[in-house]
Amino acid sequence: MKGIVLTAYGEPATGLEFRELPEPGDPGAGQVMVAVDYAPVNFSDILVARGWYSVHPELPSVIGNEGAGRVLANGRYC
Template sequence: MKVFASSRLRKSGQMLIRVEYAPINDSDLLVASGLYAVQPKLPSVVGNEGAGKVFAVGDGVQNVKVGDRVVIPHGVFSWAEKVLAPAEEAIVLPPEIDPQQASMLSINPPAAALLLEEFVSLKPGDWIVQNAANSGVGRAVIVFAKQKGVRTINIVRRSELVHELKVIGADIV
């Protein structure tokens, strides 16, 4: 284990992030079990997304500073206490953004966008039906569908979620 005593890194252009949130996705479990289509070079940790605070920066880093909260860049495995990442790929989070929610930005919203764009040609006024609408992907589907003028029917298990989903744009829950 490397111990970093200062807020400067020897490697220029890099940032060291102290991981605060690293969600568990199905893809993480598939990677860990060796069943995912793309496998990391071993030895490796897993974790496809996350968020944390910048702990140290390398020489030449201008776009991020120690203490900034960032989304862990895609391709940097997040199931660790600290991760080293290219600073140029930093997405600095504004203070009002919940870091737990931001930690899930790399997988769920792109999956929702693909669902709405790649499988069928949806037009404003069309309807879609989705199960597990309160999941990260489901919530993103609601928001993106609303932006496209596509209406949504959303299925959830618990009635207390109805209002929450309507607030973000669900038509029927």
């Protein structure tokens, strides 16, 4: 699985890295696993990367808040 990881706030060209990431486990109760086919890096992602957005995730963090894909599995409710 691949993803864009935010490693440092500031200049997106140096703080964002395209990385191979571990596959997630099976979804838990109330969760779904989605294969993301398309995901843009949009303006709000750049604001997050620069540290200018109201959300400041703990680093390193996979960036991106939009996408289109297919549900692969769903967890069951307990």
